[in-house]
Ligand SMILES: NC(=O)c1ccc[n+]([C@@H]2O[C@H](COP(=O)([O-])OP(=O)(O)OC[C@H]3O[C@@H](n4cnc5c(N)ncnc54)[C@H](O)[C@@H]3O)[C@@H](O)[C@H]2O)c1
């Protein structure tokens with residue numbers, strides 16, 4: 001402690017890491033230091049904290065531990081890992097159920113990329129599984145039967161995977177309602193809000209089928225269809241008010257390359273999945289305008305806050321927004337150009353017109369329609385959402401990307417909440 005009573009030198013330093021040992025920070029411009037320990041506050045990355053500085057002639061690397069301490073440290077890590085493996089094995093033995101054995105048929109609504117991918121995924125879960133796709137254009141992989149006849153597709157199905165884009169779901173479901181068993185669990189893959197009604201899929205499905213008790217599960221999270229089809233490790237979350245049903249869907253879909261977490265927070269999962277598409281458009285605009293990485297990070301961080309503010313006002317949990325369907329899917333969709341929504345933003349940011357972009361696409365970018373719904377929802381819940389509002393105004397051609405950036409940068413600089 002007496003060292004702290006010595007004169008304290010505080011330097012604004014620009015440390016450089018020596019090539020020979022990246023762990024030792026070398027301060028080239030430091031004046032000759034007396035041999036006594038000093039407290040040096042540095043401006044290096046990370047939290048500046050006073051720390052006793054080893055006398056300059058010391059070349060001991062503080063990260064180099066003695067052999068005994070290295071052995072102890074490795075033992076602690078090994079024990080921690082073995083505990084995780086034991087826990088995982090015991091969970092797997094308890095969680096095993098006969099859902100897959102009992103499931104004979106799954107129907108998939110929507111023949112788009114994700115509907116097709118999930119149909120193939122379920123078909124691969126069990127050779128005897130019957131998977132029927134209800135599509136408008138029945139040209140599909142041979143191990144999946146496709147039909148445009150709703151009665152045939154839905155007859156005897158144990159689960160229904162709904163993969164029709166949100167804006168087309170109401171009319172699609174109203175057209176097949178008479179063939180839907182009132183107890184058929186609907187697993188919604190669609191991410192978005194219905195433009196004129198602001199409804200989420202958990203409202204659209206029971207209302208379009210005129211059955212408020214239709215079992216509902218939302219399946220969401222960072223899941224590009226291309227990577228799922230290539231069996232690359234993926235993690236998603238199933239949310240349902242019915243915990244048993246969420247676990248059954250987890251058992252039905254999870255496998256060595258697809259992990260499925262469960263949640264009771266349907267609102268949080270749906271709002272996160274819908275709004276991340278709008279934020280991805282904004283992220284694309286930043287990239288299309290070459291505004292750099294600082295602004296990308298700032299924009300996405302602001303968008304995460306706006307999504308959290310609205311989702312929690314609507315009853316969603318903060319833990320959901322920082323989970324797979326929130327932060328996980330936001331990072332994937334905002335930072336990777338496999339995202340259709342992000343690609344729309346990049347093209348907008350580089351000067352293309354929205355109608356030209358959309359007419360050139362044969363896939364859906366749900367964020368384009370959802371943007372308008374978000375703003376009405378934000379007004380309903382009295383939540384300020386400057387970034388997502390700017391996207392909506394750009395979608396309505398009321399604001400250019402460049403003007404949007406100028407306006408966002410001139411907003412009041414307030415306390416973080
Ligand atoms: N593609 C992905 O990586 C991915 C991943 C997770 C979730 N999702 C979500 O899945 C949902 C489906 O998207 P997708 O990527 O499979 O679709 P897609 O973009 O690949 O294709 C759009 C689909 O919508 C259908 N469609 C267009 N107009 C229609 C209408 N009027 N009535 C009925 N169907 C119509 C088309 O036939 C086509 O099958 C979306 O909400 C999307 O956000 C997609």
Ligand SMILES: O=P(O)(O)OC[C@H](O)CO
Nearest residue numbers: 221222223224339340341
């Ligand atoms: O291509 P996008 O932007 O619709 O994103 C696809 C999935 O939602 C990613 O999780």
